[in-house]
Amino acid sequence: MPTWPSPTKAEQIAVPRGIGIIAPLRIDHGFVSGGKGLYWLHTHDASGILHIEAPNALVYLLGNFFDVWGQSLASDNVAGFKGALRVYVNGKMQFAPVRDLPLKPHDQIALVIGQPSVIPVAYTFPDGL
Template identity: 40%
Template sequence: MHTKLTLAAALSAMTLAVAACAGPGPSTAPSTAPPSESPATSAAPAPDFALDIAGAPGRIAQAGLAVLTAEGNVDHYHAHLDVLKDGKPVAVPANIGITAGPDHRANGISALHTHDTTGVVHIESPTAGQVFSLGQLLTEWGVLGGSGAPGTGTGPLDGWTLYVNGEKYNAGIRDLPLRAHDEIVLSYGTAPAKIQASYDFPPGE
């Protein structure tokens, strides 16, 4: 389990790749999950799925969440997300739900966030019982909901298929509640022969 962030310590010390805005910045808490456990761990960054950290405050607000000065410690659990396009993994960026200042150092964090590119989604909330959704994570990421080409990060959700723990989920991609240790696969186009049904979370997660 990673150490709790505080504004004076880890958050303020973490330098993000804000200037490039072409991919994920360095992680604050690298996962020890084996690379073989998830197809997304070997993904190459896709430019249209890249994370624009500079826009994080607005996207976090759009998701209906607050920017905190430290991770919450009331509810704490994790889910895992794989994104596939024609069966090939798309990297889930590090630092979704994390804000940075002009000095490129992290200065705030949402209760819903990522630390690295393993696809592990962290829910660390100061409020008990709050339900977080995949739609909120996609909003914080800034993908899937625009008017770009289908199947791209700037495109709509049309054509995407959602699986949860190996089973197709038909109730709506944005409405999916994130639950502890769920393995979530968001797939566009040709799906792989086998849909990932679980993820080997590190001990303590």
């Protein structure tokens, strides 16, 4: 399982590659192209882009992804990082429970923990995504 770096000051940390892809991973130039299997929610690289490849039209939630990842997701604990949590979707602060955030195409979700509270910059998705 990928591990997080230990931030000592304000810094951005992306979701690791290979979350939701079952080892052994096939990695080519930093991109996980496959493994023994994969969950419908997964990451291929360290860009932080979550892929949903599901056979149905269900709405998946951020909490579902963290469950696949095996990491905590609560208002005071995100993947072991503890502190006051602010949640932004497309640059706008959200007040719904963080686990209940729906995963929608091209939404940028930023989880900001601790101080200072930094409003995330907009992300431009690569062509084809």
